[in-house]
Structures are given as C-alpha cells and as structure tokens.
Amino acid sequence: MQYSDRILNTPSSFIRNILKVTDASDVISFAGGLPNPISFPLDAIQTSIDRAMKEHGAKLFQYSSTQGYLPLRQYIADKYNRKHGLDISPDDILLTTGSQQALELLAKVLVNKGDGIIIEKPGYLGAIQAFTLSEPTFYPVTLEEDGINLEELEKALQQPNVKMIYTVPNFQNPTGLTYSLEKRKQVYELVSRHDVVLIEDDPYGELRFEGEDLPYIGAGKLENSVLLGSFSKTVTPGMRLGFVITKNKELLTHIETAKQATDLHTNIFAQYVIYDYLANNDFDKHVEKIIDLYKTQSDAMLQAMEKYFPAHVSYTKPQGGMFIWATLNNGQSALDVFQKAMDKNVAFVPGDPFYTDPKGVSTMRLNYTNSTPEMIEEGIKRLASIF
Structure with missing residues (x-):
C-alpha cells in the first residue's frame, strides 16, 4: 500500500x-x-437538551448551514464585542468542530507545500500536527517569559513565502506563559508591516486566576487577524464546538469552502444545546x-x-x-x-x-x-x- x-x-x-x-x-x-x-x-445541559428538543424538534437532527447556528454566532459576537471591545458581527464567525478543525482549515486555505509557518517554540502540538498535513516549512520562534522573541520573529518574517503566524497569547499550551501587554504591542508593530495572517488561538483566555485581562495582539486591529475560540474548556470538550472570528471576508469565505469539503457543517445538535445553555444560565x-x-x-x-x-x-x-x-x-x-x-x-x-x-x-x-x-x-x- x-x-x-x-x-x-x-x-x-x-x-x-x-x-x-x-x-x-x-x-x-x-x-x-x-x-x-x-x-x-451536567444538570443544566440535560435541561437544555430537553428544552431544545421540545422547541426545535427535527431541526436538531437535520443538515444545517456551514457557517453555523445564527443565534449562537450572535451570542459569540455580542460577548467578544462586550468583553474585548471588538466590532464583529455574526457574519464574521464560522463555527468549527473544535479549534483543532479551525487549525486544519486555515492551513488548507493558506499553505502550499513548502510555505512558511511561524510557530512558537515550544508550541501547541495539536497545531504542529494539523499544520504538518500541509507540508509547510516551520520557522520556530523562541517563546520567552513575556512572549515570543522579537529578534527571531523579525528574522522569520523575512523568510520566503511565510503565510501565517500561530500564537497562543494567554496561558499558552504547553508552557502556561502569557504575553505581556508590551510584548503584544511590539508583536503587533512587527506583524503589521508584513502581509501575513496572525492567528491568536485563545481556548484558555477566560480561565484567568491572577492578573488583569489583556487585549489581543491583532484582533480588531489587523486586517489579516484570525481569532480562535472554543467552548471545550468552559462548557464541555466532548461536543467539539469551536469558532473562527475574522473580519477578512475573503479569508472567511475560503475557510467556509474548505469546511464544506471537510464535513459540511459542525454538529448542529451540539450547537442548539450549547446555545440554549448559554442563553438560560449564568455563564460567568x-x-x-x-x-x-x-x-x-x-x-x-x-x-x-x-x-x-x-x-x-x-x-x-x-x-x-x-x-x-x-x-x-x-x-x-x-x-x-x-x-x-x-x-x-x-x-x-x-x-x-x-x-x-x-x-x-x-x-x-x-x-x-x-x-x-x-x-x-x-x-x-x-x-x-x-x-
């Protein structure tokens, strides 16, 4: 074989x-x-399952749109606008089968064989695995106590065909480190001078138990900004519900096409249930x-x-x-x-x-x-x- x-x-x-x-x-x-x-x-989710079944019936078991359940996308948009001062609409959001799928879709859309991906060193192994399927050239940049090394980042950005930078700015996997406010500003200044996509993967951002919330590096500021989020660390990982946020319409259209080719749409049952849970409980x-x-x-x-x-x-x-x-x-x-x-x-x-x-x-x-x-x-x- x-x-x-x-x-x-x-x-x-x-x-x-x-x-x-x-x-x-x-x-x-x-x-x-x-x-x-x-x-x-568990109890609240059981209640949401029963209520969603009663209110929506067969819709929970039918094919659905690729972009995802509109009320859930509206909830995400409202939350990020309120908490992070972003200006996004439901049309800037696509629901994915966990953040892991978002990583694979981004690589499919952006990366040809041999193209460059800048990644933290050490970096999230799920991202390394997802990106490797696209046969890229990795440019690892050392992760320091306050974020990635700026000198190495600048050097990596000079490399040919660099398509994207992948970061986990809050409580990074695997190190637990968080980018400082100053380092976020410096990374933004560097990246803004290059035609690359900045991915900020933020599955852990809400789980802060010390210090103050910090603004994102590029979300809401960079044209080629992509923000990834998930309900896996706050509600349930087994439902595999994540999302992509970007105001780059062309990029989001290509991601949607890639998702159609991959699995048509994310589990719609999970989308209805998670939305009902969020709408009827004190999530904070x-x-x-x-x-x-x-x-x-x-x-x-x-x-x-x-x-x-x-x-x-x-x-x-x-x-x-x-x-x-x-x-x-x-x-x-x-x-x-x-x-x-x-x-x-x-x-x-x-x-x-x-x-x-x-x-x-x-x-x-x-x-x-x-x-x-x-x-x-x-x-x-x-x-x-x-x-």
Missing part, C-alpha cells in the same frame, strides 16, 4: 498515545489537557467556579514543586489556564524520565512533541486540572524522587 507523503510525515498525537497507557486507575496522570469533569454543568458564574477550582489545583502543584523539586528543576508560574512547564537544567532527557516515572505510576508529557525540530529535550508539560490536590502532591513527590 502506498500512502501520501503528507500523512507519512505527520506524527500521530503523542498525547493521545500516552493516554492509552495512563488510563489505569493507579496512575497519577499530569499528561492530558483534560478539563476537570466536575466542572461540566459557572466560569468563576472553574477558575476557583483550577487556582486551587495550580497552587497545589506549585507548592508541591517548591517543596519537593531539586534546585536544578525550574518551572513556569501560570496566571491561568491548565499547564505548568518544567525544565531539567542538568540536561536530563524528559523522555528518559518519563519511562522511570511510569514505573512509579505517574505520567506527564515530555517536551519533544512540542518542538518541530529538537529531540531528547529536557522540558516537560504538567497538567494540574484533572487531579485532586492530594493526588497532585503525591505525583510531584514521585517525580521529584526521580529527578
């Missing part, structure tokens, strides 16, 4: 593969990027409960790290989101540590899949949102014994 180059060169999801071996009940897993299931509003209060939960879990992990980790292990201190990024400054390979950690029934994600080039790195991603504070302390204690 002969397979395409694009699939042979695209790695399978490291995390999905890890989750197969970390599902055992005796494993303390910091590996997945899983929202805590106690945050899912619900998110506040998630923030309080994740703050407790983040604090538990940071306190355990401070207590047990040796001095040669450094780590980020997130202001929100779901991840902490640790670095073994003695040069140990995180992959080697992973094997030893599994022997002690504790799991994390080694840093390798978050890079497009180096292997055998000394970094790792730790997720704190799917474990109790007691489990977190025990898991960190086990890791420390290996370090």
Whole structure:
C-alpha cells in the first residue's frame, strides 16, 4: 500500500498515545489537557437538551448551514464585542468542530507545500500536527517569559513565502506563559508591516486566576487577524464546538469552502444545546467556579514543586489556564524520565512533541486540572524522587 507523503510525515498525537497507557486507575496522570469533569454543568445541559428538543424538534437532527447556528454566532459576537471591545458581527464567525478543525482549515486555505509557518517554540502540538498535513516549512520562534522573541520573529518574517503566524497569547499550551501587554504591542508593530495572517488561538483566555485581562495582539486591529475560540474548556470538550472570528471576508469565505469539503457543517445538535445553555444560565458564574477550582489545583502543584523539586528543576508560574512547564537544567532527557516515572505510576508529557525540530529535550508539560490536590502532591513527590 502506498500512502501520501503528507500523512507519512505527520506524527500521530503523542498525547493521545500516552493516554492509552495512563488510563489505569493507579496512575497519577499530569499528561492530558483534560478539563476537570466536575466542572461540566451536567444538570443544566440535560435541561437544555430537553428544552431544545421540545422547541426545535427535527431541526436538531437535520443538515444545517456551514457557517453555523445564527443565534449562537450572535451570542459569540455580542460577548467578544462586550468583553474585548471588538466590532464583529455574526457574519464574521464560522463555527468549527473544535479549534483543532479551525487549525486544519486555515492551513488548507493558506499553505502550499513548502510555505512558511511561524510557530512558537515550544508550541501547541495539536497545531504542529494539523499544520504538518500541509507540508509547510516551520520557522520556530523562541517563546520567552513575556512572549515570543522579537529578534527571531523579525528574522522569520523575512523568510520566503511565510503565510501565517500561530500564537497562543494567554496561558499558552504547553508552557502556561502569557504575553505581556508590551510584548503584544511590539508583536503587533512587527506583524503589521508584513502581509501575513496572525492567528491568536485563545481556548484558555477566560480561565484567568491572577492578573488583569489583556487585549489581543491583532484582533480588531489587523486586517489579516484570525481569532480562535472554543467552548471545550468552559462548557464541555466532548461536543467539539469551536469558532473562527475574522473580519477578512475573503479569508472567511475560503475557510467556509474548505469546511464544506471537510464535513459540511459542525454538529448542529451540539450547537442548539450549547446555545440554549448559554442563553438560560449564568455563564460567568459557572466560569468563576472553574477558575476557583483550577487556582486551587495550580497552587497545589506549585507548592508541591517548591517543596519537593531539586534546585536544578525550574518551572513556569501560570496566571491561568491548565499547564505548568518544567525544565531539567542538568540536561536530563524528559523522555528518559518519563519511562522511570511510569514505573512509579505517574505520567506527564515530555517536551519533544512540542518542538518541530529538537529531540531528547529536557522540558516537560504538567497538567494540574484533572487531579485532586492530594493526588497532585503525591505525583510531584514521585517525580521529584526521580529527578
């Protein structure tokens, strides 16, 4: 059997593969990027399912428009205009099957084989996987404490056929880092001088438990701005409901065409149910409960790290989101540590899949949102014994 180059060169999801071996009940897993299931509003969603069925009947099970359910797009537009000072309409929004699909559609629309994509280093592995299918040239730019390195970004923007820049400005996956206000302004100034699409992927932005909300880098200011959002981290990930926001009509039309070719439209049942939930519940209060939960879990992990980790292990201190990024400054390979950690029934994600080039790195991603504070302390204690 002969397979395409694009699939042979695209790695399978490291995390999905890890989750197969970390599902055992005796494993303390910091590996997945899983929202805590106690945050899912099960009763309210059940009520919304019943009400949507009663009010809309067969429409929940029929084919629908590619762009998505209008009342839900209107809700998203109103929310972003109110909270972020944007000036968007429902026509600037397309609903996708999670943000992951949005990444693949953008690559399909913008990238020919060999074209350049600027990505954070380390970067979100789901984006690396989605973009790799388009056989691009990656230009990784080092992510620093306050955002990407400006000198490297400027150099990358000089490369031929650079089509887009992919960023996660708030509580980045995998590092948990957030771009500072000053760095956002500097990145905007640099990008505004080039004909590239700036993608700001913001699945975690509402999960801030420290500091002030910051404006987006390009949304509402750059003509070629694309903002991605999702209900996966705030309502339910299993319904796979995300969205693309851009005022570039030509770009959105091409994304819609690509989506028609991919799956016609996003699950319409989920769209009706999520909209009903949002329209009939105090969403902000619900998110506040998630923030309080994740703050407790983040604090538990940071306190355990401070207590047990040796001095040669450094780590980020997130202001929100779901991840902490640790670095073994003695040069140990995180992959080697992973094997030893599994022997002690504790799991994390080694840093390798978050890079497009180096292997055998000394970094790792730790997720704190799917474990109790007691489990977190025990898991960190086990890791420390290996370090």
